[in-house]
Amino acid sequence: MLYNRQFALRPIDDGRWTIEERVQSIVYRLRSVSYYHKEFAVNLQAALPPIPEVRLFWELARRSFQRQMTYRAATLAGLATNLFFGLLRVAVMVALYGERTTVAGMNLQAAITYTGLGQAVIAFLSIFGWYDLMRSVSSGEVAADLLKPLGYFRFWLALDLGRALVAFLLRGVTVMLFYAFFFDIITPVTLWQWTALTIALVLSWVLSFAWRFLVNLAAFWTPNAIGVGRFAFGIAWVLSGFYMPLRFFPTWFQSFCHFTPFPSMVNTTIEIYLGLLMGPALIQALFVQLFWIAVTILACQRVLRAGVHRLVIQGG
């Protein structure tokens, strides 16, 4: 509160703003400040020398991380749901395997671990959907966001970084700890595997974010963008290998999946964890991830440029 008052009373051009205060004025979005103040902050930024983008990026990510940390009840509930569904998936796998030992290169232990990893990345990659950007378009906040001295994509990337980190720690790691406690799961052995896993996790997050960003841009065109989102996220559940390991599918359908960016979001990471991808195949998978990131981000930029021209802000 005190901060807001200070903010309002200072004249625009007194030049006594510290860097910290200016950062604060840009990350207003993570606090509830009146609309007047938002406008004020934006005007002010235009008049002063620019703040390094990297600094802004990390500040936004940090704020988003802190905010996400405060949603304790939601985290707990989400965790409980992931564990319950994980339990169901394990039962399905056990029933499917029956007496069989190895199917498509995976034994039951690997299949059970697969279900755990699937549940663990739900929150991290927002697999069930992410509509924050759409909401900001319908509420009009997008106007101020587009004026920020930080690219629109990078702005949302920073916010999603904070969110994803919390989700990774509190939902992802925790789910795997529970799995390790209740079931006999696989863990990567070699240092190289852990390194590759870390790279794949980061890449899968960037790719999933770019995809979610692209889908959300539909809101620049239609007020019914949520329907577009449901569809786009829905097909990803199956094609990414989240619902069932892609290895269980017939070869022709696997290759069909690999013509889309979705396997690079979930399946690749899990297969690296399980040690199913090794050597050259692993390196290739990482490069495929990179390729899809480049393609999707390029698409994001194109679509964003077209969308901004179309966008009409309804009131304020």
Added chain:
Amino acid sequence: MKGAQRQHEQAEGIVKQPLFLWGMYWRLIGVQVRAQLQYRTAFVLEILSSGITLFLFFLSMAFVLQRFGDLGGWTLGELAFLWGTVEFAFGLMDMIFSGFDPSNFGKQVRQGFFDQLLLRPVNITVQVLGSEFFLRRLGRIAQGALIFAFALSLADIHWTVGKLLYLPLVIGGLVCFFGGLFIIGATGSFWTVDSIEAMNILTYGGSEMMAYPMHIYPDWLRRTFTYIVPAIFLNYYPALYFLEKSDPLGLSQILSFISPLVGMGMLGVALAFWRFGIKHYQSTGT
């Protein structure tokens, strides 16, 4: 003065008549249906897209079973029977009982809209029932029907008159059961918001669970859903009867026929809890 009082009493009498409530319910829903039909393209696209999504799910299940042969002794067609009935009934319930959807109803309570309803001189249950109606749930219902149609074509069921007559009762039982869970969750939100999430595990988790044969689950989980939440009687046991499968759990065959009773019992308990909740409801003051 006296005339006014008589008029008032008359009005009160009308408001309590079942026919009036019935008309009121349809009027509340009619408004929403008309509003939702204004966005016809969005409606069609949404149903189409959710249809494609579900088709993908079914396809991947079919692929997996092609590789494995069966799931706990059940074929794809037999699984589709479970899946289709649950999907169909859940969609139907979700359309009728949307007003009680805990995540939505909880918001109404927190924001004080529920207080507005309480001030109106019409039965509160009817008002809440009529407060939300999503036509797009037709999509899920149609999908359920589609999966069920797959089941019929894949799993060679020997139809008898008894089975034909019993099928709607099973669906009705499922609708009552899920509706009961929604009402219990909604009532819980009078006291705490966190209850909503717990109920979501029961409703959404429960419906996912019931899409697979219950004998594949670990004992403690299956017992919970037999004795505490009697979900097992709603579609697993009836399915054993329809598909003429033997019960791996070795319980009495009569249990295949109690599905409508269990469903209505659940709804009855839920309504009693709902009335108790209304009586003790204290507004949040917002």
